[in-house]
Amino acid sequence: MAPAIPPSTRSSLAKLARRALVTGGPTMASHHFERRGLTVNHTQGVTLGVIIAYVVIIALLWNLPYVRWVLWPFKMLVIAFHEFGHAITACCTGGRVESISLDPHEGGVTHMRGGKQFITLPAGYLGSSLIGALLTFCGFNIVASKVASIVLGVCFLLTLWWARKDWLTIITILLAVGLLVGFWFIERGQALRFMVLFIGVMSSLYSVWDICDDLILRKVNSSDASVFAKRYGGSSQCWGVLWSLVSLLLLICGILAGLAVFKQSFEQQKKDSEHFIPTVRMLARM
Template identity: 75%
Template sequence: MAPVISPALRSVAHHTGPVLRSAVAAAAPLVLRRAAALLSDVAEHGHEQHTARDAHQLSSRGLSVTDTQKVTLGVIAAYVVAIALLWNIPYVRNVLWPFKMLVIAFHEFGHAIMAVCTGGRVISIELDPREGGVTHMQGGRAAFTLPAGYLGSSLIGALLTFCGFDIVASKIASFVLAACFLLTMWWGKRDWLTILTIVLAIGLLVACWFIKHAEPLRFVVLFIGVMSSLYSVWDICDDLILRKVNSSDASVFAKRYGGSSQCWGVLWSFISLIFMVIGIVAGIAAFPESFSEQEKDSQNFIPTM
């Protein structure tokens, strides 16, 4: 039976599709210029690869960290500490609600997408920042759908972290995030606090577009990326180590396929950390531009202020 697509999903896709296509089309020349510059650099230095020392120099140049990237890495480290604290402090952690809702949505999207890819269909998705989320589905292969939640959210987080190294990439990512926020509001528990916080989060994305050529936007995208990348680590630690909850994806996986829930949880967390590291390294390699250079590029891509 063909998978059922929510009317909300069709509506969001209908309205955001043209915007996304326009954004990608506008960004294409910039991406092509960067790719051409990279290929030119490789061609120019290709003859150096016949010696180990020259190959090492080329590798060092490609992975060198600029001052702008050092700031970004420092911000990532600060985010890790801040989110870890906010995640566990009563009342104060409510500040994270809209972002936690979004990350939970990424988790459930992972389950849903993998269910469809393995022959199943999605019946419904429910989201609640207090209780977590649940995806109701029929069919699919549990061996793939169960870990897809944590690994899917961490993969999305790695992509957002990658985009967070550059303003133009963050602009493109913000369109996707806005659409996901709207889907999250549709599937989430619709109390006044959830709706208010999600509306404020979307407002934050929009406001960042009009500040210093959207430079703050990349730090918002980076924040969501870091939180999504480490969601599996914090959630598994919270459920399996601190609270010993028996209804997690890891515990269900352990009952069906053997092993312990703690073992599977730690393994998935380790993979999530690998995804995050790959996203950071890719960001360093792809976006060496300074803040001023990024602002100049941003002025040529849906310019604001």
């Protein structure tokens, strides 16, 4: 049987406990939040600066006449992501993809049968936005960028299979694959990281600017949003704005996740990349 504690002793212990909580609580809480806080180091700050520069450059090139053709290869690649979103959701909802084709003037088109159009119609914009957010997230780290480029390769193979009769799509994807492979060997993958980041930012913002072009500025009536509005109600502008907001939200989530997960310096990233398919050793063997 445990000995009884006198009331005076219990009162003293309670006072000491309250005093320790009052004096030590704020310190422990501040340490807890400090440890879990979303801080930005030098490497992450550089990456954020590059993202802002990408947004400004893409916005200018997207809207300036003649100069906009500089973005044409990357725009075709992002359109391929858009069509891949339609295609993969059609397959996942019981549909069948007959072909994918890209057009430099009209954009892209996915010919498919069946599937749930409530999912497949918005999957073009939202799918490319999700891919963009994931690529932006991976663009904070070299090893993650290497993994992302491998996953992109698999997606490209599927797109090539569906677009095997369209030469523009084939050339666009092969050029993109060539750039990805070539950038693996520059600065131990550092260049690959910034390329993945660029494609991610552009893919995330593609739906925003494309919807503005089609529905707000030029009021084109043959977009995914207009078809969705005819089938399920609402206006094409409302659906377009909603999808644009979701795209921006996904991009912000990708950036915040990158800041939270990848805190390694440039030097540490290069060292880590040498343990994942090291390009220096590959060049030495050649």
